[in-house]
Amino acid sequence: xxxxxxxxxxxxxxxxxxxxxxxxxxxxxxxxxxxxxxxxxxxxxxxxxxxxxxxxxxxxxxxxxxxxxxxxxxxxxxxxxxxxxxxxxxxxxxxxxxxxxxxxxxxxxxxxxxxxxxxxxxxxxxxxxxxxxxxxxxxxx
Amino acid sequence: xxxxxxxxxxxxxxxxxxxxxxxxxxxxxxxxxxxxxxxxxxxxxxxxxxxxxxxxxxxxxxxxxxxxxxxxxxxxxxxxxxxxxxxxxxxxxxxxxxxxxxxxxxxxxxxxxxxxxxxxxxxxxxxxxxxxxxxxxxxxxxxxxxxxxxxxxxxxxxxxxxxxxxxxxxxxxxxxxxxxxxxxxxxxxxxxxxxxxxxxxxxxxxxxxxxxxxxxxxxxxxxxxxxxxxxxxxxxxxxxxxxxxxxxxxxxxxxxxxxxxxxxxxxxxxxxxxxxxxxxxxxxxxxxxxxxxxxxxxxxxxxxxxxxxxxxxxxxxxxxxxxxxxxxxxxxxxxxxxxxxxxxxxxxxxxxxxxxxxxxxxxxxxxxxxxxxxxxxxxxxxxxxxxxxxxxxxxxxxxxxxxxxxxxxxxxxxxxxxxxxxxxxxxxxxxxxxxxxxxxxxxxxxxxxxxxxxxxxxxxxxxxxxxxxxxxxxxxxxxxxxxxxxxxxxxxxxxxxxxxxxxxxxxxxxxxxxxxxxxxxxxxxxxxxxxxxxxxxxxxxxxxxxxxxxxxxxxxxxxxxxxxxxxxxxxxxxxxxxxxxxxxxxxxxxxxxxxxxxxxxxxxxxxxxxxxxxxxxxxxxxxxxxxxxxxxxxxxxxxxxxxxxxxxxxxxxxxxxxxxxxxxxxxxxxxxxxxxxxxxxxxxxxxxxxxxxxxxxxxxxxxxxx
Numbered sequence: 001x002x003x004x005x006x007x008x009x010x011x012x013x014x015x016x017x018x019x020x021x022x023x024x025x026x027x028x029x030x031x032x033x034x035x036x037x038x039x040x041x042x043x044x045x046x047x048x049x050x051x052x053x054x055x056x057x058x059x060x061x062x063x064x065x066x067x068x069x070x071x072x073x074x075x076x077x078x079x080x081x082x083x084x085x086x087x088x089x090x091x092x093x094x095x096x097x098x099x100x101x102x103x104x105x106x107x108x109x110x111x112x113x114x115x116x117x118x119x120x121x122x123x124x125x126x127x128x129x130x131x132x133x134x135x136x137x138x139x140x141x
Numbered sequence: 142x143x144x145x146x147x148x149x150x151x152x153x154x155x156x157x158x159x160x161x162x163x164x165x166x167x168x169x170x171x172x173x174x175x176x177x178x179x180x181x182x183x184x185x186x187x188x189x190x191x192x193x194x195x196x197x198x199x200x201x202x203x204x205x206x207x208x209x210x211x212x213x214x215x216x217x218x219x220x221x222x223x224x225x226x227x228x229x230x231x232x233x234x235x236x237x238x239x240x241x242x243x244x245x246x247x248x249x250x251x252x253x254x255x256x257x258x259x260x261x262x263x264x265x266x267x268x269x270x271x272x273x274x275x276x277x278x279x280x281x282x283x284x285x286x287x288x289x290x291x292x293x294x295x296x297x298x299x300x301x302x303x304x305x306x307x308x309x310x311x312x313x314x315x316x317x318x319x320x321x322x323x324x325x326x327x328x329x330x331x332x333x334x335x336x337x338x339x340x341x342x343x344x345x346x347x348x349x350x351x352x353x354x355x356x357x358x359x360x361x362x363x364x365x366x367x368x369x370x371x372x373x374x375x376x377x378x379x380x381x382x383x384x385x386x387x388x389x390x391x392x393x394x395x396x397x398x399x400x401x402x403x404x405x406x407x408x409x410x411x412x413x414x415x416x417x418x419x420x421x422x423x424x425x426x427x428x429x430x431x432x433x434x435x436x437x438x439x440x441x442x443x444x445x446x447x448x449x450x451x452x453x454x455x456x457x458x459x460x461x462x463x464x465x466x467x468x469x470x471x472x473x474x475x476x477x478x479x480x481x482x483x484x485x486x487x488x489x490x491x492x493x494x495x496x497x498x499x500x501x502x503x504x505x506x507x508x509x510x511x512x513x514x515x516x517x518x519x520x521x522x523x524x525x526x527x528x529x530x531x532x533x534x535x536x537x538x539x540x541x542x543x544x545x546x547x548x549x550x551x552x553x554x555x556x557x558x559x560x561x562x563x564x565x566x567x568x569x570x571x572x573x574x575x576x577x578x579x580x581x582x583x584x585x586x587x588x589x590x591x592x593x594x595x596x597x598x599x600x601x602x603x604x605x606x607x608x609x610x611x612x613x614x615x616x617x618x619x620x621x622x623x624x625x626x627x628x629x630x631x632x633x634x635x636x637x638x639x640x641x642x643x644x645x646x647x648x649x650x651x652x653x654x655x656x657x658x659x660x661x662x663x664x665x666x667x668x669x670x671x672x673x674x675x676x677x678x679x680x681x682x683x684x685x686x687x688x689x690x691x692x693x694x695x696x697x698x699x700x701x702x703x704x705x706x707x708x709x710x711x712x713x714x715x716x717x718x719x720x721x722x723x724x725x726x727x728x729x730x731x732x733x734x735x736x737x738x739x740x741x742x743x744x745x746x747x748x749x750x751x752x753x754x755x756x757x758x759x760x761x762x763x764x765x766x767x768x769x770x771x772x773x774x775x776x777x778x779x780x781x782x783x784x785x786x787x788x789x790x791x792x793x794x795x796x797x798x799x800x801x802x803x804x805x806x807x808x809x810x811x812x813x814x815x816x817x818x819x820x821x822x823x824x825x826x827x828x829x830x831x832x833x834x835x836x837x838x839x840x841x842x843x844x845x846x847x
Contacts, residue, residue, distance in 0.1 A: 031168035032161020034360070036310040037394040041773035044310055072161035086155030089739040092747065093599025094158030095311040095360025101159060117781045124773070126308050126361050127599045129750030130781050131789075132743050 003064045005030075006074030016062035020054075021045045023061045024071060032072035032098045036124065043123030046099035047071045053106040055122070070105075072098035080140040081105060090136030092127035099123055100133060110141040145608045145618040146801050149739040153603040153623060154358075166314045166330050166357040171387035174316070175202065175243040177380045179390070180255045181400060182237040185264035185469040185766035188230050189239065195254040202243040202384040205229075209379065210346045217371050217437075218343040219336075221275075224435035224472065226344060226375045232259065234434035234471050235767035236400040238372070243380040243388050264469035266766055268431035269408060273467035275432050276440035278447045280695045282519050283458035288423035292414025296495045300411070300487035301831040302815070304761035305404035305754075306768070307476060308778045311360020313369060313401055314391035317377035324351030325378050331370035332362045333636035334594045334626045340371035341378055356626040362598040363751070364475030367638050368438055369401045398771035402474030403761060405430040405442055405465070409450070409487035414458075419499055419506050421456040424519075428463035428484055433472035439465040442473075444569050445639075446480025448699045449812075451519040452488035453530045453563040454510040459519040470766045475638060477748060478811045481564060482755070489560040489816030490830055493823055503820070504538050507561050522698045527794045527804075529705040529731035534561050537707035540790060541727035546711065550824065554716055555724075558820025559709045562812040565700025566796075566805030567641040570690040573682055573701075579632035580649040582610060582657055584666035584676040589614065589657075591623040591650065593634040595642045600807055601740035602642055608736055609647045609800050613654035616666060632679060640805025643736060644702065644798065645682065651800040653680040685798055702796035702804040705731040708749070708813035710785070712821040719836040719843065721822055723753050723785035726814060731792035733804035738791065741806055746787045748810025754779045756815035760833045 002011050005028065014023045024030045024047070033056055036042035040058040047056045048070040049063075075082055081101050084090065091097040100123045107119045116137050125133060157163040194203075206229035209215040215229070216222035228239050239257060244250040265271050289295065315329035325345055331337055334354045341352045354374070359366065373390055381388040392400070407430050414423035428447055432439035447463040496503040511530040517523050537559060538544065546557050567573055581592035591610050597603045603623035611618040624631060634646050657678045661669045669676060690697040709727040714720075728749050735741040758777050762769045770776045777783075795802025815832050822829045827842050 025168075030161075031164070034165070034311070035167070036312075037773045039394070039772060039774060042310055075160070077156065077160040082159040085159045086152060087149075089743040091152075091155060091158040092601070092740075092743055093309070093311070093359065093361040094154065094163050095165065095309075097158050098161045121781045124308075124310060124778060124780060126310055126363070126751065126778060127747045128743055129746035129748075129787055130784050131746045131787050132739070 001065055003066060004068040006070055014061050016060060018061045019057055020059040020061050020064060021056040024056060030071050030073050034095050034098060036095065043103060044096050044099040046102045046123060048102055048106060053103045072102060079105065081137065084136040084140035088136040088139050089132035096123060096125045100125060104137045111137065142615065142617065144612050146612045146736050149737060150604065150608060150618045152601060153607060154597060163358045165311055165360055166316060166328055167391050169316055169328060169357060171316060171318055174387040174389055175245050175384055176247045176250050177241060177243045177377050177388045177390040178250050179238050179376060180240045180242065182228065182232045182235060182239055184232055184259045184261055185235050187232050187259045187261040189228065189232065190258040190260050193256040195256050200244055201253065202380055204241040204379045204383055208383060209344065214344050214346055217375065218340045219368055219437055220440060221436040224437065226372065234469050235765065236471055238376065241376050241380050243384055264766055266468055266470065268406065268429055268466050268468055271466035271468055275436045275465045275467060276443050278443055278463040278695065280447055280459065280461040280519050282521060285423045285425050285458045285460040288458035289414040289425065292422045293417045294415045294499060295412065296498045297412045298491050298494055298830060300409045300490055302407045302483045302486055303833055304406050305476060305759055306398050306761060306776055307363045307365030309361030309363060309365055312392045312394055312397040313366065313373050315370065315374045315377045316387055316389045317374065317381035318387040319381045319385055322351065324353065325382065326353040326355065327374045327378060328355045328357050329370055329374055330359045330366060331356055332366045332596050332598055332638060334628050335633045336368060336636055337371050337374045338628045340375055344375045345378060345382065354628045356596045359596060359598045363477045364479065365402060367475035367636060369474065394773060395771045398776060399768050400471060402472055404476035405432065405439065405473040405480065405483065407483035409484060411487060411491040413491065413495060415495065419501050419509050421454055421510050423458040424451050424456050426450045426461040428461065430465045431468050431473060432465040433468060433470045435472045437472045437474050441569065442480040446484040448520060448565065448569060449481040450484035450488060452485055453512050453561055453705065455512050455516040461519060470763065477751065478808045479639065482812050482815065485562045485812045486816045486832065489562065490819050493558065493820045503559065504543065507534055511561065520699050521696050527702065527733065527796045529792060529794045530561060530563065532792060533705045533707040533729045533731050536790060536792065537709050537727055537729040540729065541709035543709055554714045555711065556821040556824035557709065557711045558817050558824050559707060560813040560816035560820060561707050563703045563705050564640065564805065564809035564812055566644045566702045566704065567700055568639050569699055570692055573645060574684050576635040576682065578635040578646060578649060578682045579679055580634050580646060580653050581632050581677060581679040582650065582653040584657060584670045586667055586670045588620050588622040589616065589666050591621060592631040593646055594626045594631050595634050595646050596626055596637040598637060600744055601737060604740065605643055605736050606647060606650055609651050610654045613651040614658050614666065620667065640807045643803050644805050647800040647803065649680050649682055653678045656680065701798040702733065704804045704806060704809045706809050706813050708817040710814065710817035710821045712818060714825055719840040721757055721834060721839060723757065723818060725786045725788065726753065726817065728787060728789045729792060730809060731794050732806045733796045733799050734793050734802035735791050736801065736803055741791060742789050744806050745789050745810045749787055749814050750779050750784045752811040752814030753785060753818060756818040756832050757834055758783060760835050
């Protein structure tokens with residue numbers, strides 16, 4: 001099946017109902033997306049599909065045919081959010097961080113505080129109490 | 142050269158975590174690796190009658206209790222040898238491991254059906270009627286009975302706290318790799334590499350050097366990866382040994398929530414005698430903790446709980462009696478705060494009720510009784526100049542504008558409440574003496590390497606220890622590297638628990654760095670290594686001479702230092718749904734010295750949010766002795782929308798026992814939020830004494846008061 005993965009054309013053979021998360025981690029060796037719950041509650045597996053954040057543990061692979069998929073690896077370490085998360089304490093244990101950053105990317109530039117708070121409500125972090133994440137997202141814009 | 146301690150140097154693991162490059166255990170693969178699975182009991186108490194494999198066992202590795210080398214080896218080495226790795230006959234709790242399966246295909250593995258028949262016994266679920274006491278602790282100061290007779294006012298109360306699930310976002314997981322020399326290597330998500338090492342040596346009957354434990358990047362712990370990894374590592378190792386191939390075991394969220402440890406539920410009774418003007422005369426405290434089916438760490442959790450039970454207050458007559466008891470539920474275990482959040486919750490809600498009984502302002506009551514330098518605690522420990530209870534209280538009251546808001550909110554659906562608390566840093570009593578922690582520092586040509594078993598679990602161990610080493614050695618932070626804990630490479634610097642990594646391990650590290658500096662003179666350590674070869678310095682914990690502790694009488698210096706905190710919570714009650722919304726928590730923490738202010742603030746904010754969750758959201762529903770809501774869908778931890786705004790102030794009153802004056806910080810943030818939130822609910826006129834204060838519970842209190 002063909003799709004675009006992190007800006008490059010990709011062709012991957014995998015069962016259509018396999019979870020996108022497993023395809024990314026096991027077939028594409030992109031282990032940056034994490035599994036925290038497997039039921040769409042924690043957001044650790046968040047990736048962008050055609051620019052929108054999705055929990056890849058609930059998305060069957062077939063659904064991304066011809067779509068553009070962007071994972072944390074696709075930001076190539078150069079996104080201002082990545083720098084801000086590292087500097088301002090947005091990442092502690094780091095397991096929610098890739099999903100959190102992808103959800104924050106989807107907020108677009110200069111989000112308001114309420115946009116940040118609502119936009120990240122589907123991503124659980126147990127380390128930070130979210131304040132440092134707010135500082136990072138605000139600091140990146 | 143400018144110091145790095147006290148500045149926000151770049152986290153050593155920052156880049157790898159924000160790019161997704163950091164490797165957690167589920168990101169690792171080994172050639173020929175199998176997947177492992179645990180088959181667990183579905184009854185709470187009884188005996189196994191029969192086991193039947195309802196699948197084609199071809200291609201499976203199957204391990205049962207009989208596969209463990211010897212019967213004595215089948216116990217998880219910790220405090221008591223009572224918890225089997227695999228139940229042979231007797232079942233003592235739901236989700237108890239009975240047998241293990243491994244297969245190379247995960248779907249085939251998960252489809253395998255095992256049918257187990259049991260003979261059922263009547264389980265014990267209620268801690269208050271448990272016939273089995275794991276541990277009893279008594280603390281005595283003065284003469285409580287006589288003093289109580291002289292009291293002008295007596296206030297009594299019972300306070301209850303529920304289970305709490307850690308919900309580290311990375312579930313428990315390990316990979317066991319059998320070695321050609323008969324040894325076993327385990328990679329895993331864990332806090333205490335040498336705990337796992339000890340458990341594996343005993344289980345596999347292997348010598349020290351044939352067992353190797355490597356901590357992989359760990360996605361949160363909070364105590365949940367203190368003792369439990371020994372169990373899952375043992376299981377994976379048994380499968381790997383039998384299969385002769387690496388075995389990966391990663392729990393899914395439900396298995397992690399249902400089968401692994403939780404915070405001990407507690408029932409705490411207070412009977413307090415006072416003078417009419419609010420001075421504490423006598424405190425009689427009874428602490429009960431539900432240990433679950435096996436001893437695990439319950440005696441030590443109870444110990445810390447009892448020592449903190451009288452709160453940060455001066456009183457000449459204190460009696461605390463604590464018991465940890467057995468129930469037929471999965472063992473409860475270490476969780477941030479380790480018993481102290483439960484007992485300080487009770488103390489602080491009780492203080493609020495005392496203020497109500499006396500018609501006194503809650504701040505004033507605490508001001509009168511707060512510990513000051515020169516006062517003694519319930520164990521007779523004399524407070525030094527770094528006792529900051531009053532300063533924390535006054536800063537919190539001023540910062541939150543407590544008095545004005547308390548008057549302003551009266552009669553509305555908003556409430557404000559506070560809690561004053563403290564937390565001992567390091568192992569309790571003589572614990573650090575028994576641990577004999579070691580720390581190594583090695584100058585090599587590329588950098589100076591910190592060699593410790595202390596795990597980075599998000600709190601910033603690598604960064605903080607590198608800062609301490611850099612400043613003590615007088616080299617730039619960038620020249621220090623902190624090695625990943627691997628028992629074949631690093632000495633046993635003790636477990637990553639008890640708010641001890643900075644104060645205790647950091648303290649030993651500072652001595653090692655000073656010794657290295659004395660050996661190499663003014664030379665650059667890397668240059669020294671180029672000229673003379675690598676230089677290794679190892680130091681061991683040395684008890685400060687003025688710290689004394691009597692384990693049998695529970696008298697003396699329970700901890701070398703204490704952090705001090707005060708939380709003010711503001712809440713809003715929805716009059717229709719009875720939902721309590723936390724709006725804001727003002728958090729004051731006195732921690733000696735903030736080595737890295739951004740990381741310290743992160744610990745305080747994260748622990749506060751976790752404490753607010755324990756108070757309001759996190760309800761473990763137990764049905765037939767097992768968690769019935771083992772999913773993040775219905776066990777809800779705070780999201781961005783449930784978490785109040787957090788206003789943190791760090792105060793620094795240095796301790797002479799910690800490196801650069803630092804005390805512990807990891808646990809204290811979870812001591813205060815729950816009582817502060819409940820006291821804010823009490824400000825609304827609702828007599829809440831138990832947590833979690835979920836809407837159903839708040840509604841019941843409201844209905845009962847009508």
